Amino acid sequence: MGLTIGVDIGGTKIAAGVVDEEGSILATCKVPTPDTPEGVIDAIADAVRTVSEGFEVEAVGIGAAGYVDDKRATVLFAPNINWRHEALKDKVEQRVGLPVVVENDANAAAWGEYRFGAGQGHDDVICITLGTGLGGGIIIGNKLRRGRFGVAAEFGHIRVVPDGLLCGCGSQGCWEQYASGRALVRYAKQRAQATPENAEILLGLGDGTVEGIEGKHISDAARQGDPVAIDSFRELARWAGAGLADLASLFDPSAFIVGGGVSDEGDLVLDPIRKSFRRWLVGGQWRPHAQVLAAQLGGKAGLVGAADLARQG
Amino acid sequence: MGLTIGVDIGGTKIAAGVVDEEGSILATCKVPTPDTPEGVIDAIADAVRTVSEGFEVEAVGIGAAGYVDDKRATVLFAPNINWRHEALKDKVEQRVGLPVVVENDANAAAWGEYRFGAGQGHDDVICITLGTGLGGGIIIGNKLRRGRFGVAAEFGHIRVVPDGLLCGCGSQGCWEQYASGRALVRYAKQRAQATPENAEILLGLGDGTVEGIEGKHISDAARQGDPVAIDSFRELARWAGAGLADLASLFDPSAFIVGGGVSDEGDLVLDPIRKSFRRWLVGGQWRPHAQVLAAQLGGKAGLVGAADLARQG
């Protein structure tokens, strides 16, 4: 099979791209994400038609946040868009006249990294995406593992603190409340509130208030040696690494790939995560250790992965 | 392939059995587990030779507690026997003249249940074994998943309580400290100590002291309505079910199989586990629920599973 289209549905933008067999993106377009469920489907169809102009395209892969069923056809539940048992595959196929595969966005990103990014050469890889929340994907035996009902790899919602922080999912103590971009900002705000004298650089990068602290300030401040920013990354890494150690006990992969916005900071965040992983790995002296790798495709992993999954049919 | 031998190495006994293609055990023998690493290997060889008398046997599968390498040949680390990087496959093959496959004991038991027990008909099954500790096995896509380095499915050692109970593995807060036969006895002792008037039946079944409480007393007392015993099972189920909910977020299997001595109690322990699982399952209203099934092979699952894995080669 030759060219396919990958679609990445984000909270504010829908991105579509024509992708070849090597994972190269030949053309892209972006449109704003409409407000209504039906509007999103129209926008996907429009984006697919626009971007495919001049290309011979054979299939479409769509990455969407939420639960996707085992047939990769229906979105059972999407937290951001009001989709409940939405027959996304059928509706988009009718509009664009191409075979469509729907996939969870973090699964698609994991597949992208496995095929064309940091996961190349590995048979068994676990990916985590540290964005606003925490998503994941499982590759075992060179296959994406979706579970019996399609909703595997919801790493962000394993419970790491009994009776812990409330999560949007309705549960408490979910991993993404402790290891995600949102958690990082919370760590920084709490620490800046308690000890503002250790957050002078950090506060200076924003509007000077604790409330005004944003994620990008924290990385910049950490690079400049701000104690609160550094300690916030350390806290994030403490939870991220401990969780990876649990995933190693469960899956024993050859590599973990850490992607998502937080991981754009590279070794600033990866080195503490590696240390923490090693600190918490059970039986560490008696077993080979998985590598902890930075994702390589950045924000394109989902689009490229979705396109490739469509190619595989 | 026809008949194979399964070997189950326990803390006190080594059991060997001739198993046919339907998982039936045609002959068995048991010998005491020797004290020395080399003694155990001799005992395995003796048991294999004894039990195979009169049968035409094609291979041997050995289930052992501990880390087994990805070649299913070497025990990297065994907690009970003093094996460290022990070339078990080679040594037994030399002694018995048959091809040998080594497998983690909980993996072997999971495979046994998948092939001949509660897991028949399922493609994606997660097994947990609630014995003295907590072990597990992963079947995805009809294959036993061992991880890249052979040490996957160490469910007992995921961290469910940060800074929690010390575990024999050197870590803290491991699941098996909260969901296992040992945990059940601790729950009962703590409760009987605090409120002996609610543990009259339980205490009456043993020597009358809190220290004398054993696992079998707790099940008997629970059946007779002892409040402390019932509450102890409820506490066990609270942790077991919450952990299964996490495993559902990760693996999304069609079924969980709960085996091990604790599960011999059947619905006395399984019903509360099912309730707790349902209570903690994330996104439960938007997804199909995995079944929670009782294991069917009892203590033979490991032996039968190891034999079948040897048959598969």
Added chain:
Amino acid sequence: MGLTIGVDIGGTKIAAGVVDEEGSILATCKVPTPDTPEGVIDAIADAVRTVSEGFEVEAVGIGAAGYVDDKRATVLFAPNINWRHEALKDKVEQRVGLPVVVENDANAAAWGEYRFGAGQGHDDVICITLGTGLGGGIIIGNKLRRGRFGVAAEFGHIRVVPDGLLCGCGSQGCWEQYASGRALVRYAKQRAQATPENAEILLGLGDGTVEGIEGKHISDAARQGDPVAIDSFRELARWAGAGLADLASLFDPSAFIVGGGVSDEGDLVLDPIRKSFRRWLVGGQWRPHAQVLAAQLGGKAGLVGAADLARQG
């Protein structure tokens, strides 16, 4: 000294009452709580003048949520009203021409119960108020203990779960997030969401939705045997009793008094709290146990206590 006035500043109403030496309320008035800090002070003064009509009154005691300084004059911080270092004593004295004593509202309620309610006859009593949040008061050696700076007995904000639920105070895992009226509603909603079939009575008492569950429904449903409601009270009691056990390790009082709206339910909530307290009390077999008593003055404890503290000067 004869008659004094107690003032209780609530979120929606300000109540003032003339109280005699036996703790009897001779007259009361209630006014709505104004929006502005200065407005509240005017309203207090008006209420004092109104209610004192026809009585010879010698002093005023005011109970306010928040931190009150060691001179019982200044509100350092009030969470509900926008008071920051507010000289409440001076401002009210200027308006009403009577000596004024300011006290934390939970402290005032504790004193009321100690003097005229469940605490009579005890020298060392710890009170907790399970209202929307959780407040407390300490009586040791027949004196209200306010701490060196006036802000002792902030029981609601001791940390009972590291990395636990966010609290309005900016911290995490505070006791009041687990033992309070608000916590009770959360427990019921979470359980009704997960297992609606066990919450039929509870849901029937409100508008039929999980979101529509209110505190009063939970008590009514529990009395009617609703499993979710009963389990929600049990969870509340688990945390309340464990916290009392900690307070016993710290203060070793002869009695705990449990007040606040939640405690209006009497033994429905107190019996499980007593059980839980006993379950968690450290060294319980080697020491006399404190009694766990229901408060007797209901919502008047704060007003009566503030008046009496003003009498004592």
Added chain:
Amino acid sequence: MGLTIGVDIGGTKIAAGVVDEEGSILATCKVPTPDTPEGVIDAIADAVRTVSEGFEVEAVGIGAAGYVDDKRATVLFAPNINWRHEALKDKVEQRVGLPVVVENDANAAAWGEYRFGAGQGHDDVICITLGTGLGGGIIIGNKLRRGRFGVAAEFGHIRVVPDGLLCGCGSQGCWEQYASGRALVRYAKQRAQATPENAEILLGLGDGTVEGIEGKHISDAARQGDPVAIDSFRELARWAGAGLADLASLFDPSAFIVGGGVSDEGDLVLDPIRKSFRRWLVGGQWRPHAQVLAAQLGGKAGLVGAADLARQG
């Protein structure tokens, strides 16, 4: 009253000393702690007689680990010596012919520091003793507060981690499992096991093995910059400071005094505790902060305090 004798009953030695009104020790003697309950009483009497030789002594104060009743006469329970409801006061009075006061050892130490050490000039002081375990004492309004039944200030056994580490008291998650000399050694061992390359200095100070790590090695290694040792002190401080923040919410003292062997390290341990205390103090911006002071009397605090309590009668 003039001279009194203080007795400090330790696990290996019993120390007695003649103490004057300024808290100066005029004479001391030490004897090994006998094995039997009765033997200990004889040894106390012998030590008192020996040390009082040549002095006119008016009373004896004895500090003992365990629960002492409200009459300061009977040891209800001693964890180390096999005393259960032991009438220590009567038995020693009969043997030495002087009035005897019995006190919990941590209470006695707290009183010593309050009267002659770091607590001078404070009316409301909370002391914690970070020794092998964690003990405490409460001074409010210039009086030692013992609780209604004599067993207040058992700080070491408040629960800081639900379902946490087992404690010798039978409970789980007790503060002393996380903030004590024993905890410090555990932190160091766990870290040295996981990352021996960061513990080279630490391991070099002992016998080279993780098991051989002792408390004194950790302080020495921390001073020499060993990462594992420094991180172990940081972990200890994390828990100690968070607990002090809780005690501030409860007692609001003007000062905390940190004593016990761990505190001998001075600012090496106190500075991180101060930081952690400030980090976790609820409402820290709206209230005066208690000071966190190092104890001044070292190992003599208990003896001096017990003597002074006897003087006060």
